[in-house]
Amino acid sequence: MQTTNLPHIVIVGAGFAGMETARRLANAPMRITLLDRQNHHLFQPLLYQVAIAGLLPSQIAFPVRTIFRRQKNLTFQMGEVAAIDLDAKYIKLDGSVIAYDYLVLAAGGRTNFFDFDSLEKQGFQLKDIETAVKTRNQLLSMFERASHEADAEKRKSLLTFVIVGGGPTGVETAGMLAELITHVMVKDYPRLILSDARVILIEATANLINAYPDELRRATYNLLRRKNVDIRLNTKMEGFNGRRVTLADGSHIESQTLIWTAGVKAAEIVDELNVEKASGGRIRVEPTLQLPGHPEAFVIGDAAFLLNGNDQPLPMLSTVAIQEGKSTARNIRRMINGAEPAPFHYKDPGLLATIGRNAAVARIWGFSFSGFIAWVIWVFLHIYRIIGFRNRLIVMFNWAWDYLFYENQVRLITKE
Amino acid sequence: MQTTNLPHIVIVGAGFAGMETARRLANAPMRITLLDRQNHHLFQPLLYQVAIAGLLPSQIAFPVRTIFRRQKNLTFQMGEVAAIDLDAKYIKLDGSVIAYDYLVLAAGGRTNFFDFDSLEKQGFQLKDIETAVKTRNQLLSMFERASHEADAEKRKSLLTFVIVGGGPTGVETAGMLAELITHVMVKDYPRLILSDARVILIEATANLINAYPDELRRATYNLLRRKNVDIRLNTKMEGFNGRRVTLADGSHIESQTLIWTAGVKAAEIVDELNVEKASGGRIRVEPTLQLPGHPEAFVIGDAAFLLNGNDQPLPMLSTVAIQEGKSTARNIRRMINGAEPAPFHYKDPGLLATIGRNAAVARIWGFSFSGFIAWVIWVFLHIYRIIGFRNRLIVMFNWAWDYLFYENQVRLITKE
Numbered sequence: 001m002q003t004t005n006l007p008h009i010v011i012v013g014a015g016f017a018g019m020e021t022a023r024r025l026a027n028a029p030m031r032i033t034l035l036d037r038q039n040h041h042l043f044q045p046l047l048y049q050v051a052i053a054g055l056l057p058s059q060i061a062f063p064v065r066t067i068f069r070r071q072k073n074l075t076f077q078m079g080e081v082a083a084i085d086l087d088a089k090y091i092k093l094d095g096s097v098i099a100y101d102y103l104v105l106a107a108g109g110r111t112n113f114f115d116f117d118s119l120e121k122q123g124f125q126l127k128d129i130e131t132a133v134k135t136r137n138q139l140l141s142m143f144e145r146a147s148h149e150a151d152a153e154k155r156k157s158l159l160t161f162v163i164v165g166g167g168p169t170g171v172e173t174a175g176m177l178a179e180l181i182t183h184v185m186v187k188d189y190p191r192l193i194l195s196d197a198r199v200i201l202i203e204a205t206a207n208l209i210n211a212y213p214d215e216l217r218r219a220t221y222n223l224l225r226r227k228n229v230d231i232r233l234n235t236k237m238e239g240f241n242g243r244r245v246t247l248a249d250g251s252h253i254e255s256q257t258l259i260w261t262a263g264v265k266a267a268e269i270v271d272e273l274n275v276e277k278a279s280g281g282r283i284r285v286e287p288t289l290q291l292p293g294h295p296e297a298f299v300i301g302d303a304a305f306l307l308n309g310n311d312q313p314l315p316m317l318s319t320v321a322i323q324e325g326k327s328t329a330r331n332i333r334r335m336i337n338g339a340e341p342a343p344f345h346y347k348d349p350g351l352l353a354t355i356g357r358n359a360a361v362a363r364i365w366g367f368s369f370s371g372f373i374a375w376v377i378w379v380f381l382h383i384y385r386i387i388g389f390r391n392r393l394i395v396m397f398n399w400a401w402d403y404l405f406y407e408n409q410v411r412l413i414t415k416e
Numbered sequence: 417m418q419t420t421n422l423p424h425i426v427i428v429g430a431g432f433a434g435m436e437t438a439r440r441l442a443n444a445p446m447r448i449t450l451l452d453r454q455n456h457h458l459f460q461p462l463l464y465q466v467a468i469a470g471l472l473p474s475q476i477a478f479p480v481r482t483i484f485r486r487q488k489n490l491t492f493q494m495g496e497v498a499a500i501d502l503d504a505k506y507i508k509l510d511g512s513v514i515a516y517d518y519l520v521l522a523a524g525g526r527t528n529f530f531d532f533d534s535l536e537k538q539g540f541q542l543k544d545i546e547t548a549v550k551t552r553n554q555l556l557s558m559f560e561r562a563s564h565e566a567d568a569e570k571r572k573s574l575l576t577f578v579i580v581g582g583g584p585t586g587v588e589t590a591g592m593l594a595e596l597i598t599h600v601m602v603k604d605y606p607r608l609i610l611s612d613a614r615v616i617l618i619e620a621t622a623n624l625i626n627a628y629p630d631e632l633r634r635a636t637y638n639l640l641r642r643k644n645v646d647i648r649l650n651t652k653m654e655g656f657n658g659r660r661v662t663l664a665d666g667s668h669i670e671s672q673t674l675i676w677t678a679g680v681k682a683a684e685i686v687d688e689l690n691v692e693k694a695s696g697g698r699i700r701v702e703p704t705l706q707l708p709g710h711p712e713a714f715v716i717g718d719a720a721f722l723l724n725g726n727d728q729p730l731p732m733l734s735t736v737a738i739q740e741g742k743s744t745a746r747n748i749r750r751m752i753n754g755a756e757p758a759p760f761h762y763k764d765p766g767l768l769a770t771i772g773r774n775a776a777v778a779r780i781w782g783f784s785f786s787g788f789i790a791w792v793i794w795v796f797l798h799i800y801r802i803i804g805f806r807n808r809l810i811v812m813f814n815w816a817w818d819y820l821f822y823e824n825q826v827r828l829i830t831k832e
Contacts, residue, residue, distance in 0.1 A: 039560060039829040058472050065604040075607075078560040078829070096564070144455060144494040148512070188481040191491075413455040413494070 006031050007336055010091055010100035012081055012269070014041045014064045016318045017301030018106035020325025021332075022074055028333060032074040033098060035091070039063055039078045042128060045318055048169055050132040051259070052176045053140065057129045081107070081269050086294050102296050102332050105283075106325070107270060109302035109316055112263030112280060122242040123258045126169060138257055139177070140413045146196070147189050157254035159197040162245050164237050165262030166203030167210070171220055173259060174201040178227040200230040200253060202237055204262070211315060264316050266303040278305035278313070287343035289328055295341075298331070300324035306344070314346055323347065422447050423752055426507055426516035428497055428685070430457045430480045432734045433717030434522035436741025437748075438490055444749060448490040449514060451507070454544070455479055455494045461734055463542050464585055467551040467675070468592045477545055497523070497685050502710050518712050518748050521699075522741070523686055525718035525732055528679030528696060538658040539674045542585060554673055555593070556829045562612070563605050573670035575613040578661050580653050581678030582619030583626070587636055589675060590617040594643040616646040616669060618653055620678070627731060680732050682719040694721035694729070703759035705744055711757075714747070716740035724762055736762055 007030045011018045014036035022034050040061040049055040064076050083092040090099040111125045119125075124135040139161065146158040163174045178199045186194055201208075201224065208220050208231070224231055236248035237258075245253040265280040275291060276284045282305035283291065289304060291297040301321040306314050314320050323346055331341035423446045427434045430452035438450050456477040465471040480492050499508040506515040527541045535541075540551040555577065562574040579590045594615045602610055617624075617640065624636050624647070640647055652664035653674075661669040681696040691707060692700045698721035699707065705720060707713040717737040722730050730736050739762055747757035 039556065056472055056474050063604070069603055069606075077564055079564075140455065148493055148495075187485055188479070190485075 007101040008033065008099065009102045009104065009332060010035065010098055011104040011106060012036075012084075012091070013106035013108050013267075013301065014038070014076075015044070015106060015108045015301055015321065017108075017321035017325045017328075018104065019067070020322045021104050021106065021300070021329045022068065022071070024326055024329030025332065026071045026073070028073065030073060030332075030336070032071075033100075034064065034068070034074055034076045035079060035081060035093060035098075036064060036076075037078065037080045038128070039065070041067060047126050047128075047132050048173045048176065050129065051124075051126055051135040051139070051173065052180050053136050054176060054180075057133060061129055084269065084273060086273070086275075086291070086297060089296065100296075102335075103294075103298065104328055104332075105270070105291075105297065105299045105303060106301045106321070107267035107303050109264040109280075110267055111260060112265035113260060114263055116237075116239070116260075119240060119258070119260050122240055123260045125260050126173070135259060137413050139180075142257060143185055143189055143192070144413070147192060152196075153254070155193075156196050156198075157243070158256060159192075160200065160253060160255035160257070161198070162200045162202060162240075162253055162255045162258045164202045164258060164260050166201060166205070166208040166231075166233070167261060170201060170203070170259075170261040171208055171224065173261065174199050174229045175224055175227055178224075178229050182227070198230055199228070200232065200255075202232050202235050202247075204234070204236050206233055208233070264302060270303050280305075280316075282313075288331060288341040289324055289344050290331075290341065295335075298328045300328055308346055319348075320346055423517040424449065424515065425518045425520065425748060426451065426514055427520040427522060428452075428500075428507070429522035429524050429683075429717065430454070430492075431460070431522060431524045431717060431737065433524075433737035433741045433744075434520065435483070436738045437520050437522065437716070437745045438484065438487070440742055440745030441748065442487045442489070444489065446489060446748075446752070448487075449516075450480065450484070450490055450492045451495060451497060451509060451514075452480060452492075453494065453496045455481070457483060458544060463544075463548050464589045464592065466545065466548040467540075467542055467555070467589065468596050469552050469556065470592060470596075473545045473549060500685065500689060502689070502691075502707070502713060505712065516712075518751075519710075519714065520744055520748075521686070521707075521713065521715045521719060522717045522737070523683035523719050525680040525696075526683055527676060528681035529676060530679055532653075532655070532676075535656060535674070535676050538656055539580075539676045541676050542589070551675060553829050555596075558673060559601055559605055559608070560829070563608060568612075569670070571609075572612045572614075573659070574672060575608075576616065576669060576671040576673070577614065578616045578618060578656075578669055578671045578674045580618045580674060580676050582617060582621070582624040582647075582649070583677060586617060586619070586675075586677040587624055587640065589677065590615050590645045591640055591643055594640075594645050598643070614646055615644070616648065616671075618648050618651050618663075620650070620652050622649055624649070680718060686719045696721075696732075698729075704747060704757040705740055705760050706747075706757065711751075714744045716744055722760070730762055735764075739763065 009025065009030055009032045011022055011032065011034045014034055018034065018036070019041055022032055025032055040063050043060040043062075046055060046060045050057055050060065068074050068076060077093070079094040081091055081093050084103070084105070085092075089101070089103070090097050091103075111127050113119045113123075124138055125131045126135060142158045142161075146155045149155040149158060161177060163170050163177075181197045181199070182194070185197070186192060207217050208224070209217055212220070221231065237245060238248045239246040240258045243254070243256055245255055245258055247253070263280070266282045270281055270283060273283065278284050283299045283303055285299050285304045285306050286292055287306070289298050289300050289306065291299055301324060302316040304324065308314050324344060327342070327344040334341055425441065425446055425448045427438055427448065427450045430450055434450065434452070435457055438448055441448055456479050459476040459478075462471060462476045466473055466476065484490050484492060493509070495510040497507055497509050500519070500521070501508075505517070505519070506513050507519075527543050529535045529539075532539075540554055541547045542551065558574045562571045565571040565574060577593060579586050579593075597613045597615070598610070601613070602608065623633050624640075625633055628636070637647065653661060654664045655662040656674045659670070659672055661671055661674055663669070679696070682698045686697055686699060689699065694700050699715045699719055701715050701720045701722050702708055703722070705714050705716055705722065707715055717740060718732040720740065724730050740760060743758070743760045750757055
């Protein structure tokens, strides 16, 4: 396969953006190298399910090689990109050098702790399998410890879970965690005093899920309240020392578990690049998603910063990433054929968030749903998009089972 | 539930021995405390499947609390036993003290590296989920690295896997790993040169699976040979430095992966006890499985050393552990009722080992099987014994799928 006269496209990142680009270039006369530091694609919208012991890591992670087994023009390589030389057009990876004709930088995002660097060690996050499993181990360990803690105050603090950030991830995590406690943990810990357990959701602004229309925000708020989530709007976190959360008004919450869902910024490799950045370290791109001054380099997904029609930056969402991947694949084909790349236009396909076992809020095709119907839609759309037929069946089976029996076999505490 | 006048039975270890004891005491008028340092029971006979990416950790690990949800006389506590005071009859656990009337020490075993302490760091083992996942990550990472290694010698050494120990675990691991390479890895790594990959099985004695009858040993040998496993009998390992295995005859094998399956010894907590030990640090017990001088303390499972009728020590097998648990539960009931404990007699239920996807050797009810029939028996017996109906279905489903499609979605490399 040394067809070196074909153009070489290097895609950095096997997230939604990179995967979509690679797929849309199947059968094209080119050589594609797909790089990722993991050997798997992660279905990130369901990562919070791993954290609350609802799904297994392998149910939302899929080996990249298996996914692309039949795409003959693609080679996958696992490794960490050390540097990108945009002028000389090559990438340094684990000591070796990979030259490219076209670069698609889809390196994704990571948690943005803003000024709270200490949270990276003492807080919990939902960014990859490792951090989600760490969160799961923490949640379950707190119940184990509480089960033989005689001191009532200490027991309460062990069972107080603070989630910072009222975006979709924070809302989904809070809702599911509240349900885990009410329906599952009470059975595993018959001596547990249920009123000791608290889920507190902290949001700095006046609203949950700010990007959603007003009626869904209200539905979300009410659903979470019904599940006994303690929602604190207009509340700022000021610090967390691993035992106590301090709020901006000076008050404290005794808790050992703070899950930070309040920010995303561009990946490490993006920091290194000497190009113009916007908020969150994201790279300002042309309307075509090209890097200014480097027409052969595209930046897409969470790492890219582009304003939409309303002068709002495009959100860091999988739907944006997928559409950007599609557009970039089309533009690379055009450029190879001597045509001009076309600008990217985002089409909002709707918004979805689940809040617990059978409740969700959704806005699809202009309609707003909440409650059970929204949940069914959400389940259907998400499962449908999960790659791998067997996994789709297993996830379906798991969910059907959970739904029927409120049962769950995933509650393993694994050593780190 | 402060029924403190009931006798208090403390069971240390939620392996096969401890679980069986606990179950057999369901509904008895006593208080049972079951302790384990993990929150889950591990189905250890299938652990090697996790290492070769055939099963998920959660398919062979089951939360203890869920298993015993309906057993009202039992309390589970997760924690590490720090010390046992046999005279004062209490256990120290994470700072707290638990007094007992009867003690069942079923703390299990751990890998015995004999004089090769360095192997604990540089070698790989199959003892718990952590070590099995570490082994899986190593195996898969070697393929990733080999896929972009230009140097032929280095590539060969990356793809050389050495398994030390020709017992059931070593044989099963070697057979399954050889199959993973031939049937799955060739698809994931189309550019991989298959003849570069080698599985070498090293056994110090003249036979594989010494405990099995002669015709099964031969069948095992032939099955492994047919799968291209390089079997080296009468071969002793002398050292491993992470890059090269040294044999007793002075020859070397260039390999970065050595899986040690050649020994088991009693758990750490057993080392601390000032009682008479036999080989492997196992505790010599009375024919009733009681600790000499401490009739209220039973030692069972891998930690116990007892000669059977032929003056051979009972093997460290799940079947032995389960029968010992059953006998101990009966004896505790007898003693509480004022009767004498009865001696333990092991009934050999047969032996089983799998060597790859649809081949196994088995001896059950006096008959020897090999090949596909043995495999069907093995699958049936093992799945049947796995706890949890849902997991049983998922394991079945996975296996049926693998069998039909040689497919496998478990090949995730996870960070440590």
